[in-house]
Amino acid sequence: MRSFISLNEALEILNENVDNLDIEEVDLINGLNRVVSENIYAQINNPPFNKSAMDGYAFICNNGELINKRLKIIDKVYAGGVCNNIVSEETAIKIMTGAPIPKGANAVIKQEDVVIEEDYIILRKNINENENICIKGEDILQGSLLLKSNKKLNYADIGILASSGINKIKVYKKPKVAFISTGDEVIDIGFELKEGKIYNSNKYSILSRLGELGYDVKYISHINDDSKEIGNCIEQLSKKVDLIITTGGVSVGEKDLLKEAIDITSGEKLFWKINIKPGSAVLCSKINKSIILSLSGNPTAALTTFELLVKPTLEKLSGYKEIKINREKAILLQDIKKKSPQRRFIRGYVEIDNYRQYVHITQTKSGNGILSSAINSNCIIEIEVNNDGKSKGDLVDIIKL
């Protein structure tokens, strides 16, 4: 097991130890937020046939003078219908938006550009060949690449696949997740707060964050400070789930139990402690094929390491190619005076003003367990190792939530 490593080293170890889950086939309607396991190509042309873009009349356009041309209306065709009549030089077929262009016709004149006289139309405008026609395949050609492998599906992707008639897709399985909070001091909401106890906020914030990211939690548990019970629970869960998240029991005190708990399992510890603040106390283990990320019981530390380690791990399990943190740049709106030898993460609020991205700090108090900094925050500001503080106007890295 490696100890006191950098964040990048931790991510590398995770990348080596976490694989994409198996592939399964699902109905398209259940495909939202799933990651496709293969390139997907258009099955059909879109539109699938030449169709009218307007309500009007389909006729043969010779690109000559059309004004005052008189054509006999011989049929009409609605969207969804088919017209068996053929347009000749002297005839036109009434056509609705979305209807297939009748045989022979090569243009559609809008209904407001003709005058109707009994069974005839008189053209009132010159138009060109193919005008007001959506040509078969002009939007998406059959066989063209719609989506690349390892793409997470959003609503627009689902719509594109539906338009091509694709109703089954191959995706990576969804990770099965378990959450265990630990600690004698932790009690659940709804119970009386006795002396020396605190409410279990980690359970609620972490389960909600998993919900925001679209993951389901299969097992939720709280275990008091008993390394044997914690170890047994983790061993059992490791046979059923892909990722186990624990909180608490990873500091250095006498009651820091997660290392002891892992020791009694069949698994191995991958790393212990990373050089960041908050969140340095984190233990990563692997039992069977299951990854265990043991976060601090301190809410701010737990939520920071969740974003840095748990979220990318879940993404790779779900089908992303690699474990990676997405960073952007923003202009800092106030000074950060404190120097730090460690890589630091501070809660912030990022906003676009005009076209520039700015960030301000939402943490107004200093301290490790400062929950209030999460109120109204939408990003984490990252301050690099061995910094001398930061000044208003500096460019900083941010990780959006």
Place this chain on the structure above:
Amino acid sequence: MRSFISLNEALEILNENVDNLDIEEVDLINGLNRVVSENIYAQINNPPFNKSAMDGYAFICNNGELINKRLKIIDKVYAGGVCNNIVSEETAIKIMTGAPIPKGANAVIKQEDVVIEEDYIILRKNINENENICIKGEDILQGSLLLKSNKKLNYADIGILASSGINKIKVYKKPKVAFISTGDEVIDIGFELKEGKIYNSNKYSILSRLGELGYDVKYISHINDDSKEIGNCIEQLSKKVDLIITTGGVSVGEKDLLKEAIDITSGEKLFWKINIKPGSAVLCSKINKSIILSLSGNPTAALTTFELLVKPTLEKLSGYKEIKINREKAILLQDIKKKSPQRRFIRGYVEIDNYRQYVHITQTKSGNGILSSAINSNCIIEIEVNNDGKSKGDLVDIIKL
């Protein structure tokens, strides 16, 4: 009914006709993405008691010289425990991170800053009063405002409320939504694509978008071009749901049926057609207390008006104070040559480069039904009424998806 109105007028009409839904009480664990209906204040101090920030020894610190001071260890206290012994000038109590500070003590010295000699510690560092103590209420004071009314709850909010022991919250009811696609030309995926037919992509993209935004759809239906059947269905659903979304049947042709359908209901039409492109063909109606937004059958138009009208309507139903579109600015990465008398919306991809927000157009082909423009897009670029086109480098408004 008002016709051919501006987008702002349409939003004003919606704002007048859409109210927040009723209020209900839910368990906190089910509170994600719900909108609170009242200000929420901290029920307790956080931390709820003075607690140790470190593993170490609690003692009485007089701010004088401490080095070589010798104190007898008389007890120890773990997180979650309570210590009944009182610290005196000559004694110390071993304390773990998160444990309550014993009576009498006013500082904690870290375990690495002492030397242990049998039952005694010898201090090796000068520290100040309150050092390594998290003072009761220093993070969040009892009675302070945690969340403002009408805020949509994210995972951090849920965690903050849990830390205060709040397990029931008052929120606005979730909107009940129905979706009806219409059109003889539309067939569902999984069926053979016959001549003149197209696959129903709107159903899949709109249901998925509702899923992304956290809304449940209670009824899903497809009805062919039969105004009576559509009208009856809408009338029935209007008694059960808060919002009905329809697609198709809102153009001007003979088979444009939604207006006819609404006419046979007990409801009223609020507006018809807005001066935007794509998506001008949209009908808004109200039956009983239910809003009906009838979007174009053209996928690009439907998805644009979804973002402009349906999403803000759902937000107000869910508890937002008003119907509003959120716009940001971005630097355009290519020319848009086409002039337009209408307000236009073009699919784009927005990205931060360094700290600047840039947008490029994902729509490479022109035309109304261009589904492919949605591939890899994450925003809609808005071009104002009566523009002369736009140039690379211009600032444009964008609406993020």
